[in-house]
Amino acid sequence: MTLLPALAGRLGLPGLLLALAACAEPPPELPVNTRLGGDFTLTDHRGEPFQLADQRGRVVLMFFGYTHCPDICPATLARVSQVYRNLKEAGDAERVQPLFITFDPRRDTPEHLSEYVPWFKANVIGLTGDEEQIRAVAEQYGVVYLQSADDGSGYDFTHSDYVYLLDQQGRVRKLYPSDFDIDEVIHDVQSLL
Amino acid sequence: MMYKAFFNALTGAALLALAGAAAADDLVLEDAWLRAVPPVSPTMAGYFTLRNDGDQAVELIGAKTDIAGMAMLHDTETTDDGQARMVHLSGITLEPGDEATFAPGGKHLMLMKVDTIPEAGESVEICLTFRDREDLCGDFPVRREAP
Numbered sequence: 001m002t003l004l005p006a007l008a009g010r011l012g013l014p015g016l017l018l019a020l021a022a023c024a025e026p027p028p029e030l031p032v033n034t035r036l037g038g039d040f041t042l043t044d045h046r047g048e049p050f051q052l053a054d055q056r057g058r059v060v061l062m063f064f065g066y067t068h069c070p071d072i073c074p075a076t077l078a079r080v081s082q083v084y085r086n087l088k089e090a091g092d093a094e095r096v097q098p099l100f101i102t103f104d105p106r107r108d109t110p111e112h113l114s115e116y117v118p119w120f121k122a123n124v125i126g127l128t129g130d131e132e133q134i135r136a137v138a139e140q141y142g143v144v145y146l147q148s149a150d151d152g153s154g155y156d157f158t159h160s161d162y163v164y165l166l167d168q169q170g171r172v173r174k175l176y177p178s179d180f181d182i183d184e185v186i187h188d189v190q191s192l193l
Numbered sequence: 194m195m196y197k198a199f200f201n202a203l204t205g206a207a208l209l210a211l212a213g214a215a216a217a218d219d220l221v222l223e224d225a226w227l228r229a230v231p232p233v234s235p236t237m238a239g240y241f242t243l244r245n246d247g248d249q250a251v252e253l254i255g256a257k258t259d260i261a262g263m264a265m266l267h268d269t270e271t272t273d274d275g276q277a278r279m280v281h282l283s284g285i286t287l288e289p290g291d292e293a294t295f296a297p298g299g300k301h302l303m304l305m306k307v308d309t310i311p312e313a314g315e316s317v318e319i320c321l322t323f324r325d326r327e328d329l330c331g332d333f334p335v336r337r338e339a340p
Contacts, residue, residue, distance in 0.1 A: 070238035119231035158278035
């Protein structure tokens with residue numbers, strides 16, 4: 001009896017209830033991240049307008065990068081594609097949509113993206129826009145990126161490389177590092193279907 | 194006399210050949226691969242492990258391959274807040290017994306100005322270059338996933 005008030009003092013009553021619930025119940029569902037996210041409109045790799053709100057009813061795996069990036073971006077694309085293909089084998093791909101948003105619209109035009117993203121065979125939609133549009137979306141999702149000076153061999157970006165899990169209402173439910181565990185993401189996606 | 198000179202020359206050649214073999218063996222290139230990327234990509238990343246089994250320090254300073262206009266050693270630095278940044282490595286010194294690992298998300302070989310992107314299943318010869326030392330060449334198979 002002395003333990004519970006002490007714990008309640010530390011955790012607060014909701015925290016205590018959660019802690020008690022955690023003992024008996026399966027893990028709680030993924031929390032909604034209310035500080036990040038929101039609708040946006042960009043241009044897809046077919047040159048058509050793309051609005052995130054049109055993805056309602058689908059779980060979205062979204063990340064940012066650029067096609068001239070040789071290391072992390074293709075690796076992340078490959079891993080997200082693997083998640084998609086595994087979900088497809090499980091019969092769950094219908095309501096899952098991978099999105100790749102470039103922050104290099106100068107080089108990553110719809111034409112360029114249309115030759116890049118289909119190669120991954122995971123129904124990835126490549127998204128681009130003008131620099132202001134992309135910067136606005138990056139801000140909504142807390143993505144930081146900085147273009148380097150062109151040293152003659154081209155330029156690259158310093159950037160955050162999280163992968164975002166959005167639920168069927170377009171709300172951010174989880175962020176993963178780019179070297180995420182494939183089974184964890186599959187499990188999380190399935191929990192939202 | 195003639196015979197002795199000939200013998201000495203022969204011995205010298207044999208010793209040189211032995212020394213050459215030892216020099217080639219004391220640097221070991223393993224687990225080399227290139228990540229397959231869409232044909233439209235201008236860049237590719239290569240990965241490998243390099244081990245110095247010799248008794249001299251070596252300095253890896255770059256790489257070259259026929260398929261790329263330029264090849265550089267890069268590192269991907271990730272800050273605490275999750276930002277990734279590429280930095281150019283001008284050289285990596287391996288003391289005797291040291292090993293350098295180039296792997297996704299970290300140090301990588303960046304090939305730029307690649308004319309024709311090789312497909313998964315193909316293999317590309319890439320030569321690592323060193324300061325005051327001959328190149329070390331190896332085959333880099335192209336793969337979609339890390340081995």
